[in-house]
Amino acid sequence: MSTEAEPLTVPVEWAENVIPGQLIHNDDGTVDDIAPGVLVPFPDRTPVLHRAGSAAMVVASVTGRAVGLTAYGTLVAGGWFWAGLKAGTHLGYRYVRARDLQEVLGGMNRGADWNKVQQVRRSRWRFLGYAAGVTAALNVAGWIALVAGAGMTALDYSWMIPPSLTGAIAATATALYGRYRLNAPGIEAGQVIAEQDAIDSDQPFPLSYCVGGEQVIDCLSRALAAHGIGTRAITIVGARNWGWELDVTLQGATPGKVMAVADDLESDLGLPDGGFMMEPDTTDKSRITARLVQSNPFADMPTPAVHAPRSLSVHDVVVMGRTMDGSPFELTLDGFCALIIGAMGAGKTLGALRAINEALTACRDATVWDLDPIKGGLSEFGDLMSRRARTPEECEEALEEALSYVSARRHLMDSLKMGDRWHATATHPNLYINVDEFIQLSPRGKDLAIKILRTGRQYGIYLIMAGQEATADALGDAVAMLIAYRLLMACRFEDIKIAFGPGAGKEGWRPDRMKPAVGPVANDAGQAMIMGGPFNRAIRYQFAKYTRDQIAAAVPERVAAGVTAMDSDTLLKAGVTLTGSGQRVNLVDRLEALAQQGGIDDAHLIAVLLREFDRTGRDFLPTNEVLLPAIATAGINSVDATSLSTKLRKHAPGVKSDRTDCDEGVYLRGWRRDDVEKAAAGLLDPAETRQNLGKRAA
Numbered sequence: 001m002s003t004e005a006e007p008l009t010v011p012v013e014w015a016e017n018v019i020p021g022q023l024i025h026n027d028d029g030t031v032d033d034i035a036p037g038v039l040v041p042f043p044d045r046t047p048v049l050h051r052a053g054s055a056a057m058v059v060a061s062v063t064g065r066a067v068g069l070t071a072y073g074t075l076v077a078g079g080w081f082w083a084g085l086k087a088g089t090h091l092g093y094r095y096v097r098a099r100d101l102q103e104v105l106g107g108m109n110r111g112a113d114w115n116k117v118q119q120v121r122r123s124r125w126r127f128l129g130y131a132a133g134v135t136a137a138l139n140v141a142g143w144i145a146l147v148a149g150a151g152m153t154a155l156d157y158s159w160m161i162p163p164s165l166t167g168a169i170a171a172t173a174t175a176l177y178g179r180y181r182l183n184a185p186g187i188e189a190g191q192v193i194a195e196q197d198a199i200d201s202d203q204p205f206p207l208s209y210c211v212g213g214e215q216v217i218d219c220l221s222r223a224l225a226a227h228g229i230g231t232r233a234i235t236i237v238g239a240r241n242w243g244w245e246l247d248v249t250l251q252g253a254t255p256g257k258v259m260a261v262a263d264d265l266e267s268d269l270g271l272p273d274g275g276f277m278m279e280p281d282t283t284d285k286s287r288i289t290a291r292l293v294q295s296n297p298f299a300d301m302p303t304p305a306v307h308a309p310r311s312l313s314v315h316d317v318v319v320m321g322r323t324m325d326g327s328p329f330e331l332t333l334d335g336f337c338a339l340i341i342g343a344m345g346a347g348k349t350l351g352a353l354r355a356i357n358e359a360l361t362a363c364r365d366a367t368v369w370d371l372d373p374i375k376g377g378l379s380e381f382g383d384l385m386s387r388r389a390r391t392p393e394e395c396e397e398a399l400e401e402a403l404s405y406v407s408a409r410r411h412l413m414d415s416l417k418m419g420d421r422w423h424a425t426a427t428h429p430n431l432y433i434n435v436d437e438f439i440q441l442s443p444r445g446k447d448l449a450i451k452i453l454r455t456g457r458q459y460g461i462y463l464i465m466a467g468q469e470a471t472a473d474a475l476g477d478a479v480a481m482l483i484a485y486r487l488l489m490a491c492r493f494e495d496i497k498i499a500f501g502p503g504a505g506k507e508g509w510r511p512d513r514m515k516p517a518v519g520p521v522a523n524d525a526g527q528a529m530i531m532g533g534p535f536n537r538a539i540r541y542q543f544a545k546y547t548r549d550q551i552a553a554a555v556p557e558r559v560a561a562g563v564t565a566m567d568s569d570t571l572l573k574a575g576v577t578l579t580g581s582g583q584r585v586n587l588v589d590r591l592e593a594l595a596q597q598g599g600i601d602d603a604h605l606i607a608v609l610l611r612e613f614d615r616t617g618r619d620f621l622p623t624n625e626v627l628l629p630a631i632a633t634a635g636i637n638s639v640d641a642t643s644l645s646t647k648l649r650k651h652a653p654g655v656k657s658d659r660t661d662c663d664e665g666v667y668l669r670g671w672r673r674d675d676v677e678k679a680a681a682g683l684l685d686p687a688e689t690r691q692n693l694g695k696r697a698a
Contacts, residue, residue, distance in 0.1 A: 077175055084178025090189055096124055139163050202226065206270030207244070207292055216244050220290060223268040227261045229253045237289065242297035243275070245325065246290045255280040255288050256506035262513075274513040274524075277324075279538045288508075297324050297540070298527070304544040306554045307362035309561035314366050314424050318359045321526075324540045333360060334424060335533070336432070337457050339480060340466040341499055342489030342528075345516030347543070348466045349378070349436055351526030352487060355543040356464065357381060358551060360432050361558060365424040367566050369402075371395045372436040373445070380551045383559050386566065392442040395435070399448035401574070402433055402461055405566070406452065408573030409459035415684075416569070422460030428567045430460040438465040453482055470498040485532040490514035490524055500531050508538030572681035588614070591680060602647050606680050608634045613673045622662055622670035641669070648675065651682035 094100060098120040108114045142162035146152045181187055204223040210216045213236040221231055230251035237245040250258070258265075258278055265276045271292060281287035301322055312318060314333040321329040336356075342348045360366050361384040370377045370385040373392040378385065389395040409422060416428065424430040433452075435441070441449065452463055463483075469492065470480060480486065486499040488511040496505050496512060505512075509529055517525035526543045569590075588610050595604035612621060612630040621627050623641045631639050639647075645657055648671070655675035659667050 080175040080178040080182065081171060082178065083182050084174035084176070087178065087181050087189070088174060096121065096128070098124065135166065139166060204268035206268075207294065208270055213239070216292075217246070219269065220246060220248070220292070223265050224248075224258070226268060227264055229258055229261070232286070240297065240326070241295075241300065243294040244292045246292070248288050248290050250286045250288065254285065255508060256503075258288060258290075259506050259508055259510065262510070274515065277510075277540070278508040280507050282536060291324070298322060298542040301542060301545065303550075304546060306358060306546070306550055309362060309554075309558040310364040310564075312359060312363045314360075314363050314430050319544075320355055320359070321541060321543045324542075329541045329543075331356075331359075333363065333366065333432075334430065335457065335462070336464070336485060337453065337462040337483055338464045338485040338487055339470070339483045339499060340464070340487045340489070340528075341468070341470045341491050341495050342466075343468055343491055343516045345518060345523075345525060346489035346491065346514070347517065347526035347528075348468075348489060350548075351543045351545070352489070352528060353378060353434060353436065353464070353466055354380075354546050354551065357434065358544075358546050358554075361385075361563075363429075364426045364564060365429045367429045367431050367564050369398060369431070369433045371398055371434060373440040373442075374437050377436055378434060380548045380555075382552075382555045384555055384563055386563065392440065392445060396442055396445040396448065398433070399435075399441075399445055399452065402431065402456070403448055403452055404574040405431065405570050406456050406459050406461055408570050409461070412569055412573055413459070421458050424460055426564065428460075428569065429564050430462065431566060432462050432464060435463060435465045437467055439467045439469065457484065470495040483532070485530060485535070487528045487530050489526075489528045490516040504531070510538075514540075569684070572677060572684070590684065594684075602651065603683060604634070605631065605636055605639070605644075605647060606651075606676060606683060608636065609671070609676050610673075610680065613676065618662075619673045620658070620660055620662060620670055622664050622668035623657065625664040625668060625670075627671060644671075648679040651680075652678040655679060 098117050101117055101120050102108060105113050105116070108117060139162040142165075146161060202222050202225050204226050205219060207216065207219055210219050216236065217234045221234055224231055230253060232249040232251040234249070235247045237247050239245075255278060262276045262278070265271075266273065269276065269292060271294065275293040277291040277293060279289040279291070281289070314336075317330050317332055319328045320331045323329050333356075338356075340348050340352050342352075357368060357378055360368050361381060367386050368381075368384065369387040369389075370379075370381065371389045371394075372378075373390070373395045377388065377390065387398055389398045413419075413422065422428075422430070435449065438446070438449065449463060449465065452461060456462060465483075470488075480498050481501065488495060488499055488509075491511055491514075493505065493512040496509060500509050509531070511529045514524035514527055517523050524540075526545060527540050528543065529538065530541055588607050591603045591607035591610070595607065608631055609627060612627065613619070616626070623644065627644065628639065628641065631644070641657075648655055652675065655678055657669050657671055659669050662668055662670070
């Protein structure tokens with residue numbers, strides 16, 4: 001045995017994996033000596049324990065879910081089975097004891113009654129015996145078929161298959177019957193099926209039980225029949241996101257009879273308060289559209305976009321919101337004179353008036369006023385309102401001035417060649433006067449408003465009045481019916497007679513069934529029923545829901561684009577002093593146009609005077625120092641102070657020059673702008689030349 005060590009042998013392939021040694025000189029002066037070594041590759045794989053843990057978690061998750069679903073399904077099915085078994089046991093006992101017959105007989109008070117019950121009991125036990133025998137025979141026949149036909153052993157488990165199948169069928173039927181009883185909470189213990197499911201039953205049942213159109217038709221038909229209302233035909237118009245809409249042809253009944261039992265129908269159908277709505281067919285007295293409302297029909301209305309400045313005309317058709325049947329709620333503002341009635345929280349100001357005035361202030365041919373005798377009115381519209389009044393006295397003054405416009409336009413219509421009624425343009429706009437809380441107007445203010453209502457529409461002057469009650473002492477039945485458009489929001493039943501007329505309620509016009517907003521709960525705020533003009537349907541309309549921030553953000557842009565002011569022709573004719581530069585420029589342009597046509601003396605002269613007032617921005621100018629030099633510069637010769645006075649007084653006999661201190665000197669004689677404008681009015685309308693119209697501020 002040799003003691004010498006055996007030489008070390010290194011496999012050849014190791015040389016391919018050897019890492020040579022090396023010296024690494026670091027920046028800090030130190031040296032790292034890395035010895036040579038061998039690179040041994042290891043395959044990259046997930047550790048065994050990790051893999052086992054992931055698999056275990058997956059198995060646990062799937063198993064737990066399966067167990068949970070199985071347990072839940074078993075629990076639900078067990079509940080159905082127990083309900084069916086309990087009901088079946090009770091009904092079976094009643095069946096074999098003939099309790100149903102005893103109830104029909106009213107008890108067993110006579111021997112004959114007892115004999116009848118005994119006969120029925122024996123008959124039923126006999127039937128049950130026959131049924132049990134037939135079932136056993138069918139099971140035996142099935143067992144024989146399995147042995148003879150399928151080759152199964154006679155005394156093996158094959159004999160258990162038919163009775164097991166029979167038991168499974170019985171258990172399934174019991175569970176399904178239990179499910180039916182649990183979903184019909186109104187069924188009594190002694191009833192086999194619910195009253196509404198009986199073939200010959202007319203018992204009403206809730207709309208929530210319905211799962212299709214045919215059941216909805218049957219549901220409404222039964223509810224109507226329960227109150228003595230016959231129907232010839234009922235068809236589904238559509239399933240809406242808020243409920244159902246049906247077309248009903250009545251038989252032996254009227255729409256008024258249907259509306260009279262609306263509250264009872266809501267109880268039978270399980271609808272919320274106000275959930276039954278009816279719209280008669282205006283062409284067929286026997287037909288109505290019934291709406292079964294289960295939720296807010298306008299809950300999905302998007303926030304509207306404001307209109308661009310001066311992008312609309314009062315002659316356009318403007319979308320104001322949405323109709324309950326899904327169609328757009330459209331309105332033409334020309335001729336829109338309205339009465340809006342609603343309780344506090346109904347949405348008169350923040351709903352109806354805000355949406356209407358959002359469109360009006362975007363019209364290039366509409367001037368808008370804001371009158372409110374007790375509150376803040378439509379303050380969010382700011383300078384878009386040409387005039388605002390916040391006390392009964394201020395409202396009275398504004399209405400008095402508006403009435404003078406009616407008289408003025410009566411004389412202007414022929415000269416402007418407008419025909420039989422005022423045609424609004426950008427230069428001769430309609431005037432819309434909002435009067436919120438009109439009931440709080442002074443007696444004289446109410447009288448002025450009624451006069452404007454009676455005469456203003458023909459001349460493009462419209463009132464939009466809003467209030468909480470349409471009381472007869474505030475408005476009167478006859479006056480209410482004069483107003484072109486009557487809008488009733490959530491209100492009293494008494495308001496329907498005044499605003500819509502006697503008998504409107506029984507024809508489906510029932511805005512009193514709406515509910516105003518209460519705190520943050522909107523209810524039916526912003527909804528209205530409208531009568532007048534093209535609106536003849538007893539259906540709800542929802543005004544677009546503009547926010548205060550939307551309106552406030554649009555005001556600066558609209559003001560910058562220009563706010564339409566009252567035309568100078570009307571103002572001058574009414575004897576109102578012009579206050580806006582647009583009104584004055586319009587007057588000067590008309591005078592210049594007349595001068596160019598020829599044949600009109602002094603038109604160019606008065607236009608020059610008015611332009612000089614505009615240039616200086618002053619209300620008084622001296623004659624010799626300012627006015628006569630301006631006339632000479634314009635190329636008008638042979639005019640001195642005396643002739644100027646003569647020319648002006650020729651068109652306005654009541655005017656005269658004045659003396660006052662001014663920039664040009666002390667106590668100088670000159671003319672005031674008001675007097676020159678009166679001369680312009682007399683020149684434009686010679687029929688008024690001899691009238692001294694006085695002064696009022698616009």
